[in-house]
Amino acid sequence: MPQQAPSGDAPAPHHTSTAERGSFAVARCSCGWTGPARRSRERARTDAVSHTSPLTERR
Structure with missing residues (x-):
């Protein structure tokens, strides 16, 4: 579950990347989502x- 910023603070931006796991690729985010x-x-x-x-809800 994403952490919520204290009230009055803007939420932290999400920074995504992809990583290799053998023959597979995985998307990752700075919020902890994979x-x-x-x-x-x-x-x-x-x-x-x-x-x-x-437009999509955070997972």
Whole structure:
């Protein structure tokens, strides 16, 4: 569960990246979120973008 900033402070920005685990790629975020392992690096990048999109709910 993402940590909430103290009232009055802006929430910390999410910084995403992808990491390799053997033949799989995983999306990660500075908030602690980790996406599912994907064989497609492009799909892992899409997971990261959808996590940071303001239109999607945080997981």
